[in-house]
Amino acid sequence: MFDIDLWREIFQSINKNRTRSLLSGFTVTFAILLFTILFGLANGLNNSFAEAFVDDAANSVFIRSGATTKAYKGMQAGRRIQFRNEDYKYIKKDFDDNVEFITSRIYKNVAASFRNEKNNYSLRAVHPDHQYLEKTKVYQGRYINQRDMDLKTKVVVIGKLVKEDLFLKVDPLGNYINLSGIPYKVVGVFADDGGDDEERLLYMPLSTAQQVYGNNDYVDQINLTYKPELDFNQAIDFGLDLEKKLKERFLVAPNDQRAVRVFNMAMQNKNITQMTSVLGILILIIGMGTLIAGIVGISNIMIFIVKERTKEIGIRKALGASPKSIVAIILIESIFITTIAGYFGLLLGVGILEWVGPSLKTYFITNPSVSTTLVVSATLTLIGAGTLAGYLPAKKASKIKPIVALRDD
Amino acid sequence: MLEINQLHKSYAIGDSSLHVLKGIDLSVEKGEMVAIMGSSGSGKSTLLNIIGMLDEADSGDYILDNVPIKNLTEKKAAIYRNKFLGFIFQSFNLINYKNALENVALPLYYQGLKRKERQEKARFHLQKVGLLDWQTHLPSELSGGQKQRVAIARALASNPKLLLADEPTGALDTTTSGEIMAFLQQLNDEGKTILIVTHEEDIAAMCKRVVRLRDGVIMEDKKVTQVRAESHV
Numbered sequence: 001m002f003d004i005d006l007w008r009e010i011f012q013s014i015n016k017n018r019t020r021s022l023l024s025g026f027t028v029t030f031a032i033l034l035f036t037i038l039f040g041l042a043n044g045l046n047n048s049f050a051e052a053f054v055d056d057a058a059n060s061v062f063i064r065s066g067a068t069t070k071a072y073k074g075m076q077a078g079r080r081i082q083f084r085n086e087d088y089k090y091i092k093k094d095f096d097d098n099v100e101f102i103t104s105r106i107y108k109n110v111a112a113s114f115r116n117e118k119n120n121y122s123l124r125a126v127h128p129d130h131q132y133l134e135k136t137k138v139y140q141g142r143y144i145n146q147r148d149m150d151l152k153t154k155v156v157v158i159g160k161l162v163k164e165d166l167f168l169k170v171d172p173l174g175n176y177i178n179l180s181g182i183p184y185k186v187v188g189v190f191a192d193d194g195g196d197d198e199e200r201l202l203y204m205p206l207s208t209a210q211q212v213y214g215n216n217d218y219v220d221q222i223n224l225t226y227k228p229e230l231d232f233n234q235a236i237d238f239g240l241d242l243e244k245k246l247k248e249r250f251l252v253a254p255n256d257q258r259a260v261r262v263f264n265m266a267m268q269n270k271n272i273t274q275m276t277s278v279l280g281i282l283i284l285i286i287g288m289g290t291l292i293a294g295i296v297g298i299s300n301i302m303i304f305i306v307k308e309r310t311k312e313i314g315i316r317k318a319l320g321a322s323p324k325s326i327v328a329i330i331l332i333e334s335i336f337i338t339t340i341a342g343y344f345g346l347l348l349g350v351g352i353l354e355w356v357g358p359s360l361k362t363y364f365i366t367n368p369s370v371s372t373t374l375v376v377s378a379t380l381t382l383i384g385a386g387t388l389a390g391y392l393p394a395k396k397a398s399k400i401k402p403i404v405a406l407r408d409d
Numbered sequence: 410m411l412e413i414n415q416l417h418k419s420y421a422i423g424d425s426s427l428h429v430l431k432g433i434d435l436s437v438e439k440g441e442m443v444a445i446m447g448s449s450g451s452g453k454s455t456l457l458n459i460i461g462m463l464d465e466a467d468s469g470d471y472i473l474d475n476v477p478i479k480n481l482t483e484k485k486a487a488i489y490r491n492k493f494l495g496f497i498f499q500s501f502n503l504i505n506y507k508n509a510l511e512n513v514a515l516p517l518y519y520q521g522l523k524r525k526e527r528q529e530k531a532r533f534h535l536q537k538v539g540l541l542d543w544q545t546h547l548p549s550e551l552s553g554g555q556k557q558r559v560a561i562a563r564a565l566a567s568n569p570k571l572l573l574a575d576e577p578t579g580a581l582d583t584t585t586s587g588e589i590m591a592f593l594q595q596l597n598d599e600g601k602t603i604l605i606v607t608h609e610e611d612i613a614a615m616c617k618r619v620v621r622l623r624d625g626v627i628m629e630d631k632k633v634t635q636v637r638a639e640s641h642v
Binding site: 004005008009012013016017311312314315316317318319320321322323324325398399401402403 | 458461463464483484487488490491492496502503504506507511515516518519520524563567
């Protein structure tokens with residue numbers, strides 16, 4: 001039920017006691033403001049971490065080769081190590097327990113053209129598994145599949161920006177793109193969160209590339225993901241084991257850092273995960289701390305307000321106010337002020353985050369923001385605390401004999 | 410109108426208790442103007458507070474307008490106070506952030522009257538105490554006598570059966586006291602029953618009956634010839 005007279009009383013009380021109202025409002029505004037900004041910044045830090053690794057699967061292992069730097073078992077230093085299809089098969093077979101997806105990669109630069117448009121692009125010749133390793137999002141057509149591999153079909157999957165560069169408004173699917181003189185059929189278009197460079201790429205079946213470019217079975221790089229059920233330590237052990245076995249296979253000295261290089265994301269992720277969890281705990285402590293400070297603040301003020309109004313309560317009771325109406329007038333006033341003030345703090349906080357957010361990118365803070373649910377529940381917590389903190393003294397005040405309240409002067 | 414039998418009240422002070430009212434018998438008829446006198450500690454304020462339902466007696470009967478006042482819940486006491494009683498305090502006890510009109514209208518708010526009706530009635534009573542021109546002024550902008558007149562208007566607003574005044578002139582100078590008393594006498598002439606607690610003999614002389622308390626018992630209860638306040642100032 002809406003009691004206009006009650007609200008009139010409350011508005012008058014708020015309006016005529018501005019210092020008091022502003023004081024309690026300010027406490028709440030400030031608490032919510034701090035809460036929003038701190039949480040926003042912490043979220044921004046977290047976003048930066050997440051963004052840095054969004055491009056590739058977090059459980060990736062990259063295997064690259066180079067020239068040996070040490071003589072070993074009768075082999076000279078400076079020998080180039082070249083991976084071949086059999087190495088891919090070896091890893092796939094011998095490490096089957098730990099490998100989730102695996103692909104070989106060949107890098108080429110190609111001059112591509114379609115009708116009158118031409119440009120130079122990087123080409124990656126890969127196995128079908130590559131899609132999952134790179135988190136490639138095919139939004140038109142399909143990715144390279146096993147049939148392409150088997151038949152060495154001349155097909156390509158092109159990046160979104162390649163499509164925009166060359167095809168303009170033409171639908172690329174089914175059209176033929178010319179790569180250094182050879183036409184390839186476009187079977188898919190993809191997007192990638194890794195940024196523009198990742199979308200200015202072409203993918204081709206590995207077998208096709210091997211036949212077209214050199215007719216050999218050379219491979220530039222092998223990428224794989226370990227099984228997600230491995231924990232960090234198991235994954236790191238797996239990477240070390242893989243490196244050791246590959247070095248033995250190519251007769252490379254165990255301490256040769258260049259000839260066979262296994263880069264394991266698990267190593268990095270372990271550190272990052274630890275850091276994010278520490279960060280998460282920090283965020284929680286900061287948020288809780290701010291909230292508790294706000295609760296203490298608003299509770300203090302409520303107790304003070306009730307104390308200040310004791311005489312008024314006595315007068316009202318002498319004039320016939322029921323205890324219920326006393327509690328109502330104090331509580332509704334405090335809830336009203338905290339709600340408005342909390343909302344104001346929320347707007348202010350979100351506004352500040354929006355305003356300074358973009359300029360914080362250089363400080364490793366990306367898109368600092370807070371979820372509305374979070375701030376709303378924080379505000380509700382404060383309102384609840386204010387209500388509770390106000391209710392107890394208001395209840396007590398409503399029970400004071402008016403004569404006691406009136407004597408107090 | 411008001412019937413009190415064997416009223417007792419004591420306050421706990423530490424381990425011992427202070428027996429403030431030791432069996433008060435008092436009966437007040439409609440239209441009387443009674444002064445309750447006594448030195449401080451005689452129990453006169455306690456008696457007034459019990460009559461005003463601001464405090465409760467330990468034992469004894471209190472019947473107001475044929476309604477026994479006993480074991481009241483807070484809510485019931487609030488309703489009775491609003492319906493039966495009008496208070497006038499020494500320190501006025503106006504709400505400082507409300508203007509004169511709003512202060513007078515407050516008991517009517519607790520009666521549940523509509524806003525328009527409240528303001529109309531409040532204006533009527535403000536006019537009665539001669540302060541209609543001051544209706545939008547805050548208590549801080551009024552003199553002591555004006556404040557007390559606003560308080561009287563407020564006490565009258567709910568049209569109570571009984572006016573209770575606790576040292577109504579205690580904070581006022583002689584001239585203003587005279588004005589206030591003259592006004593209370595005028596109200597009494599119109600038929601209002603008034604109870605005044607005071608320790609000033611000349612104030613008591615302006616009533617029609619004087620009840621003297623000492624150490625919690627009634628020492629003397631006699632009718633007096635009323636001194637008109639107008640002639641006094």
